[in-house]
Amino acid sequence: MATLKEFEEALREHGMNMALALLERLRERDRATRTVKPARRLTGQKMTPDLARQILELHGSTGMTQQEIAFKVGVNQGRVNEVIKRGKWLTDDPHAPEAVARDRAVARLRGEPRARKPAAKPLKAAAPKKPRNQGQLALGDL
Known part of the structure; x- marks a missing residue:
């Protein structure tokens, strides 16, 4: 063809x-x-609860596709899908998984050092290891 x-x-x-x-x-x-002009999308748009509500409003009140909504508001189509299908980004909770992931990504871009998790404390003192018997087995022992 x-x-x-x-x-x-x-x-x-x-x-x-x-x-x-x-x-x-x-x-x-x-x-x-x-309806959507190619290469008109804004890049680097930060997802916020207001933007998520705008996406839901466009989805509910117009016949626009997810791709058209993404171009209009300046995010990628995957983000639009997350808002519509899973309700992500609708709250302003800084501890929501999507907000935590976004903040980590921003920190990586800035080159900030990662926060390390503190080492877990043992619940009880470890018992001393018993010495292992290092003897050999002979065929008659079996």
Whole structure:
């Protein structure tokens, strides 16, 4: 199957200018009716409860797809899916798993040292190890 670019090159080779003009008109119509413009997404948008509520409102009140909502609010489609399907990011709880993961990622980007977990204290003193019998077995011992 030929690609659109190969098809266009074949039309040029055969001097089919009318077909090329028609193809260009179809492209212009497609660009005019496209609801999401390519490469218009904002990057680095921080997920907040307000943004999550805006995503839910767009999802409920419009017929937009998750991808279109993602482009509109400036996040990726996976985040939109998390909000719609799992209700993530709807609370302002700093201890929510998604907020903790976001804060860790930001700290990594800044090059901040990781907070180490303190070593667990033993519940009771370990019993001294008993010496193992290092003797050899002979065939008659079995």
